[in-house]
Amino acid sequence: MKKLTLATIWLDGCSGCHMSFVDVDERILQVAEKYDIIFSPLVDVKEFPEKVDVTLLEGAISTDEDVEMVKKIRKSTKTLIAFGDCAVTSNVPSMRNHYDLKDVFKRGYLETSTDNDVIPDEMLPKLLDKAYPVHHFVDVDVFLQGCPPSADTIFYALVEIAEGRTPELSKRARFG
Amino acid sequence: MSSSVNIITLTIDEKQVGARENQTILEVARENGVEIPTMCELKGLTPSGGCRMCVVEVAGIPKLLPACMTTVSEGMVVTTNSERLKKLRKNILELFFSERNHICAVCASNGFCELQLMAQKVEMSHVHYPYLYPHCEVDASHNRFVLDHNRCILCTRCVRVCDEIEGSHTLDIKGRGIEAQVITDMDQPWGDSETCTLCGKCVHVCPTGALIERGMAVGEMSKRKQLLPYLTQMREVKT
Numbered sequence: 001m002k003k004l005t006l007a008t009i010w011l012d013g014c015s016g017c018h019m020s021f022v023d024v025d026e027r028i029l030q031v032a033e034k035y036d037i038i039f040s041p042l043v044d045v046k047e048f049p050e051k052v053d054v055t056l057l058e059g060a061i062s063t064d065e066d067v068e069m070v071k072k073i074r075k076s077t078k079t080l081i082a083f084g085d086c087a088v089t090s091n092v093p094s095m096r097n098h099y100d101l102k103d104v105f106k107r108g109y110l111e112t113s114t115d116n117d118v119i120p121d122e123m124l125p126k127l128l129d130k131a132y133p134v135h136h137f138v139d140v141d142v143f144l145q146g147c148p149p150s151a152d153t154i155f156y157a158l159v160e161i162a163e164g165r166t167p168e169l170s171k172r173a174r175f176g
Numbered sequence: 177m178s179s180s181v182n183i184i185t186l187t188i189d190e191k192q193v194g195a196r197e198n199q200t201i202l203e204v205a206r207e208n209g210v211e212i213p214t215m216c217e218l219k220g221l222t223p224s225g226g227c228r229m230c231v232v233e234v235a236g237i238p239k240l241l242p243a244c245m246t247t248v249s250e251g252m253v254v255t256t257n258s259e260r261l262k263k264l265r266k267n268i269l270e271l272f273f274s275e276r277n278h279i280c281a282v283c284a285s286n287g288f289c290e291l292q293l294m295a296q297k298v299e300m301s302h303v304h305y306p307y308l309y310p311h312c313e314v315d316a317s318h319n320r321f322v323l324d325h326n327r328c329i330l331c332t333r334c335v336r337v338c339d340e341i342e343g344s345h346t347l348d349i350k351g352r353g354i355e356a357q358v359i360t361d362m363d364q365p366w367g368d369s370e371t372c373t374l375c376g377k378c379v380h381v382c383p384t385g386a387l388i389e390r391g392m393a394v395g396e397m398s399k400r401k402q403l404l405p406y407l408t409q410m411r412e413v414k415t
Binding site for chain 1: 273281282292296303304310
């Protein structure tokens with residue numbers, strides 16, 4: 001059987017879902033039998049590929065750069081997985097959503113810092129008014145809940161997709 | 177049971193069942209092993225019909241009816257689990273999630289929450305409505321309990337238990353619709369309440385992490401709802 005290609009990426013997330021992915025331990029060899037990991041924080045490739053079968057997308061969408069990226073990912077990806085609660089619900093990054101953006105900056109750069117009195121306004125991606133779930137911007141094929149989803153669930157989902165089945169996640173994954 | 181109660185027959189999910197005429201569809205369904213999802217209902221409290229999770233189809237009636245509030249009648253034909261109902265329940269649950277800030281990952285009730293578990297049960301994979309992200313206060317003025325409006329679904333179990341079982345009526349609801357909010361006394365900080373007896377029943381009937389014991393960290397706040405049927409039974413014995 002021809003191997004599928006897999007990309008993994010995190011946007012506004014903590015990398016916890018990726019840590020959970022690494023927790024599949026030696027089963028990573030089974031993953032490698034079914035997938036070529038062609039883009040990921042785990043491999044040294046800078047540009048998101050033009051074509052990929054499956055993408056695990058961790059994190060909420062919080063900046064203009066994230067929006068651009070998620071649209072690019074959707075265009076290139078056959079099966080897009082919203083990977084973890086931040087991608088599915090916007091989760092912890094959304095805790096800033098009911099504050100004004102200027103208050104968020106003040107808190108982040110001034111009030112909580114002792115040696116900085118500047119709010120940077122260039123060279124950084126522009127923060128959106130809110131942190132949004134992935135499906136706010138693009139269609140998502142599989143919602144993989146959990147903070148983080150367990151390694152077993154991630155492994156199960158990847159195997160099912162590789163075998164051409166739709167993963168049955170309602171009994172295996174939940175929010176939180 | 178008094179001998180004057182009439183026994184009737186009805187059909188629930190194509191199954192003929194017998195019931196007392198003053199029972200609700202929900203009670204009869206449960207007695208016959210038919211599970212109808214509920215959020216605001218809790219055995220031992222007066223049903224309020226607020227959450228709408230338990231809506232069922234009754235043949236001949238175009239509207240959906242809440243099973244917890246609808247009494248059975250002779251020859252009634254009830255459907256509890258059609259595709260339409262499943263879809264509606266999922267939508268109702270999505271509205272709960274979109275209306276406040278339910279962030280399971282950082283909730284004291286993570287792993288014990290009825291809302292979280294219900295999402296899994298009705299197979300709600302995500303919320304397709306836009307989230308409202310309202311600004312909600314956390315009332316931590318009480319020295320034993322915390323009221324976090326971010327996580328409240330307005331089921332009113334706390335209001336009912338405080339009124340009906342404890343007899344204090346410290347808790348109530350102000351506002352209407354999406355503006356509605358649980359309050360203590362005349363909308364004063366809970367810590368200043370003169371009527372709260374510190375019994376903690378509200379905390380233990382709360383389905384989510386909206387009411388918790390002070391000092392509970394993520395995933396620590398399990399609730400002891402089993403206290404309620406016992407208390408209600410004792411009250412009935414006494415009166």
